[in-house]
Amino acid sequence: MNSDFDVLRQLLNRRSGLSLDAEKAYLAESRLQPLVQQLGVAGLGGLVKLLLSGSHEDVERDVVEAMTTNETFFFRDRVPFDNFRKVILPHLLQARQDSRKIRIWCAACSSGQEPYSLAMLLDEEAHRLAGWSVEILATDLSRSVVNTARQGIYTQFEVQRGLPISQLLRYFRQEGERWRINEHLQSRIRFTEFNLLSDYAPLGRFDVIFCRNVLIYFDVPTKKEVLDRMAKALAPDGFFIMGAAETVIGLTDAMVPHPEHRSISILRAAAPKPPQRLTLVAS
Template sequence: MKPDDFDYVAQMLKTRSGLVLTKDKSYLLESRLMPVARKRGFKGLEELVAQLRRRDESLAQDVTEAMTTNESFFFRDMKPFEQFRDVVLPNLLKARASKKSFRIWCAAASSGQEPYSLAIILKEAAAKMPGWRIDIVGTDISREVLQKARAGLYSQFEVQRGLPIQLMVKYFKKKEDQWEIDPSLRAMVQYKEWNLLSDLKALGTFDVIFCRNVLIYFDQATKGKVLENMSRQLTDDGVLYLGGAETVLGISDKFKPIPGQRGVYAVNKPGAPAGAPSLGTGS
């Protein structure tokens, strides 16, 4: 790919999605965009970029989706889900006992494995929360992966990857050459197309936010902006989950690490009630 073509696409992607591509990622750009070029009938990437320069919004959407679609699997890295089940959920049930409701946001839902993993945890704990209303909202910038998430259909490889066999048998049903998630779990998650660079107010307030393995693709300024916006959508005692390679340190003062809970952060709001317990502290 020509250097000026790379620069054009990289700038477009940063503007549209926050994704930062450095010159050494040229191979990634080419490998992700060649299928788009073939699908569109272009002879190569030069023709594709030429069409992008004509402000082809449909093509720009396809290119953005191709570059921002990341793999996902059930109970990815496991530790955050165990921490949610064993620490955050019990504290949520205590802290929200009067209103019997709470909301979870998966900010990069991809093809649905993360929000459905949380739904499974909540389903397994249903006996402890009769009469509770729990909202799980999954958002992503990619329409394609959201369609897959809403369908709740996964390949044999996808259900075997990270999903314990007993849960696969309990919550999935074979449908031709795919596995379909139980309708009751699918009904627990609401999916929305959303760009993290957009205004988040319309999404409402959440008690728990999962934003794992997303910030690593942004530059420092964009990371800070996203974290600041998320802090406004999180309850004062809520928690934020980031990926294992991500941190708020040196990026934003809107969150603070929760001691002993790697990758989990509490809101650092000046207006928060003094001594307010965080849902992630176990207090």
């Protein structure tokens, strides 16, 4: 059992950056059981044997997706969204007056609640964004959750988590027991699969990057690597947003926490410099 689990741990780390300690063997057993039954193999050992054959790329992907945590809800931890409206957007509206373009990346977007929350917020600020181009790129490793996000259909339970009734009625229409987000918001977001261990260069540069509650599943070397890549993908005066319990401190030299606002980090080069002390020399 331990050797089978070690193979799975190595696969997950190599393919997605996910880091599982030895105490999480039970988690692998429970999450992979449906896949084991679907493939008709003899338990976890049979699944590992299939993976070691090296000819089942689709099974590798299914294992990674099964082990990925996709917990999310609308306007999760309201602080980053309040900061986006009150701090980030006003700065960008002033700093991007020439280009009138803003690019936002929601990395590890899961089933889409985070980028749709941003799209709602931006729609409410439409009077300030007339004539502007605002692009939201939303990516996730999991093909299944990207497809769910792209469809924009949610259960009653999902729309009740964090979504005020006024926004539910304004931006969704009910279809039976589910709710579908309106096409206008869908058109503002580009959903695509993307692995955070991949090359970021094809994505371009972003003014804002949301990467919340995903790095907690990575080991320290992988966290450092991802954060350094994120820093390179960020505009010089851009904003980087992590989860409430996450920090860039001790993981990257490229970014530092915002001096005033929780949840925001900025490039170290853009951080305000402390005032210099004057040294008085007696004459």
